[in-house]
Amino acid sequence: MKIPAFTLPAPLARVGARLPQLPPTLALVAGLNLALDRVLPRDTLEPLAGKRLLLKVTDAGMALRFTLTPRGFRPLLDSGRPDLTISATTRDYLALALREEDPDTLFFSRRLLMEGETDLGLLVKNTLDAVDWDSVSTRLAALKLPFARQLFARAH
Amino acid sequence: MTSPRPIELVCPAGSLPALKTAIDHGADCVYLGFKDATNARNFSGLNFDDKAMAEGIRYAHDRGRKVLLALNTYPQTDNWQRWTGAVDRAATFGIDAVILADPGLMAYARKTHPDLRLHLSVQGSATSYDAINFYYEHFGISRAVLPRVLSLAQVEQVIANTPVEIEVFGFGGLCVMVEGRCALSAYATGESPNCDGACSPGKHVRWEQTPKGMETRLNGILIDRFADGERAGYPTLCKGRFEVGDETYYAIEEPTSLNTLELLPELARIGVRAIKIEGRQRSPAYVAQVTQVWRAAIDRVLAGGQPFRIEQAWMAELNKVSEGQSHTLGAYYRPWK
Numbered sequence: 457m458k459i460p461a462f463t464l465p466a467p468l469a470r471v472g473a474r475l476p477q478l479p480p481t482l483a484l485v486a487g488l489n490l491a492l493d494r495v496l497p498r499d500t501l502e503p504l505a506g507k508r509l510l511l512k513v514t515d516a517g518m519a520l521r522f523t524l525t526p527r528g529f530r531p532l533l534d535s536g537r538p539d540l541t542i543s544a545t546t547r548d549y550l551a552l553a554l555r556e557e558d559p560d561t562l563f564f565s566r567r568l569l570m571e572g573e574t575d576l577g578l579l580v581k582n583t584l585d586a587v588d589w590d591s592v593s594t595r596l597a598a599l600k601l602p603f604a605r606q607l608f609a610r611a612h
Numbered sequence: 613m614t615s616p617r618p619i620e621l622v623c624p625a626g627s628l629p630a631l632k633t634a635i636d637h638g639a640d641c642v643y644l645g646f647k648d649a650t651n652a653r654n655f656s657g658l659n660f661d662d663k664a665m666a667e668g669i670r671y672a673h674d675r676g677r678k679v680l681l682a683l684n685t686y687p688q689t690d691n692w693q694r695w696t697g698a699v700d701r702a703a704t705f706g707i708d709a710v711i712l713a714d715p716g717l718m719a720y721a722r723k724t725h726p727d728l729r730l731h732l733s734v735q736g737s738a739t740s741y742d743a744i745n746f747y748y749e750h751f752g753i754s755r756a757v758l759p760r761v762l763s764l765a766q767v768e769q770v771i772a773n774t775p776v777e778i779e780v781f782g783f784g785g786l787c788v789m790v791e792g793r794c795a796l797s798a799y800a801t802g803e804s805p806n807c808d809g810a811c812s813p814g815k816h817v818r819w820e821q822t823p824k825g826m827e828t829r830l831n832g833i834l835i836d837r838f839a840d841g842e843r844a845g846y847p848t849l850c851k852g853r854f855e856v857g858d859e860t861y862y863a864i865e866e867p868t869s870l871n872t873l874e875l876l877p878e879l880a881r882i883g884v885r886a887i888k889i890e891g892r893q894r895s896p897a898y899v900a901q902v903t904q905v906w907r908a909a910i911d912r913v914l915a916g917g918q919p920f921r922i923e924q925a926w927m928a929e930l931n932k933v934s935e936g937q938s939h940t941l942g943a944y945y946r947p948w949k
């Protein structure tokens with residue numbers, strides 16, 4: 457399936473920016489922690505430890521701040537200057553997650569912005585690219601986790 | 613293993629999923645590198661460890677395709693073993709060929725692994741048949757990748773005068789400085805692309821959205837400033853906009869991508885043996901999109917018959933993933949020599 461082009465309506469970003477950012481951040485870090493060690497190699501991601509990461513979903517007005525600690529990903533509750541900021545729209549994040557778009561392509565067309573420590577951004581991008589969903593979905597299916605197979609079947 | 617196809621499509625892979633994607637979309641060969649400075653795309657998180665390498669080779673060989681290993685940077689005396697170690701690992705893994713630039717390493721590979729197939733990397737900067745034949749006589753190279761600086765007539769002349777197979781770049785980013793001889797990135801960062809394996813390494817790059825536009829800096833040097841909506845490019849010095857006199861412009865090179873799709877029948881006619889797609893730093897999505905288009909185009913040329921026709925959709929797909937505003941035929945199509 458190809459994701460159609462869309463941007464969430466502008467008022468949503470204004471409303472979204474005023475909503476508490478903690479719930480979506482918690483959802484994000486929960487997902488990341490589920491993947492950590494199982495799908496995402498912790499040693500490769502080591503350079504992210506203690507770094508302040510900010511994921512901006514521009515059309516939803518969301519700004520998710522988190523970091524990597526020895527106990528996994530954790531939300532950051534203050535708004536100190538991030539070491540790495542990644543900004544894109546909901547649609548483009550989805551397309552990246554489903555491997556329908558290449559990050560450099562989005563970057564060339566100014567739909568993806570990476571500010572701060574570029575090397576951390578490259579590390580994140582390349583680590584996600586290296587996840588072999590074929591073997592992940594087989595392993596998860598073996599675990600019989602509810603919905604896991606359907607979830608990952610969509611991801612590749 | 614030689615391919616039954618007269619022209620091989622050689623596609624990039626920076627990760628195992630990219631390799632599988634390339635093969636699933638019709639690549640004849642995939643080229644890749646280890647996770648260190650022994651190859652020219654040494655970026656954080658990119659490339660193959662031993663496990664991914666073994667699985668990638670198995671995946672390719674099960675489907676009758678080939679895997680080539682880029683070991684195309686230059687070792688120094690204090691790290692020589694790392695490069696020879698990489699050649700040894702490649703040989704034990706059953707890699708189909710290693711792509712080398714350094715003559716010392718080539719001598720080592722030839723002596724230690726007489727059956728290992730050797731390709732001369734674009735980083736070797738061999739632009740004449742004399743240079744290529746030298747490598748052939750001394751190290752028995754089977755193939756040479758030509759730098760992206762020769763015109764089509766020059767490529768034809770090289771092919772006519774060497775027993776070595778010739779591979780050319782068909783698509784992707786451009787590097788103007790007679791590949792392998794550029795000092796721009798090393799000048800700005802202190803790290804040489806040819807020894808450390810990366811032009812404009814990530815740790816020296818900064819992007820920043822400012823009121824004047826999106827600025828990109830390489831180790832503090834302002835490379836470019838993009839207005840809203842203007843297409844961006846990689847932060848390489850050669851493709852920056854600089855103030856020269858009282859004009860600010862791309863003083864060295866415009867950020868365009870190479871796309872030789874329309875030259876394909878010519879490349880086939882003059883006997884080019886393989887076409888290389890640039891982009892090991894790119895994601896599986898790019899590999900899928902580009903491989904698919906080139907597979908279809910090469911198949912159409914090989915089928916012969918009617919005059920070669922390019923689908924509009926092919927060009928649109930390739931332009932979408934390109935760096936810069938436009939694409940170019942590069943040096944292949946120019947009247948001067």
Ligand code: SF4
Pocket residue numbers: 786787788789794795796797805811812848849850851
């Ligand atoms: S600065 Fe440009 S010409 Fe020099 S190595 Fe980098 S890409 Fe190539």
